[in-house]
Amino acid sequence: MKTSIEQQNGELIAVLEGRLDTSVSAQTEQELQPLYDCQDKNIVFDCSKLEYISSSGLRIFLNVLKTAKARGGRVFITGMNANINKIFAMTGFTNLFEFR
Secondary structure (H helix, E strand, O other): OEEEEEEEOOEEEEEEEEEEOHHHHHHHHHHOHHHHHOOOOOEEEEEEEEEEEOHHHHHHHHHHHHHHHHOOOOEEEEOOOHHHHHHHHHHOHHHOOEEO
């Protein structure tokens, strides 16, 4: 799993690449720490290179969403493939997030 964060147009863009499963979730959450620390910024998860997400990966997305909302930000998701989209739909996460 490869994670990078960049800032563009006042937003934080988190690019996720590979498989976000239980074996890498703790490390990934540490790498995404800047998303938890931001104030009044929108966050974009770029999932165009994300191959798989487990329940522990979904928990990370949910934690980032809760933190961002509490601090005046919004969370968007972009670039999901059909398999990731299906997981989000089955778990009801499509109702929680905004998509671009």
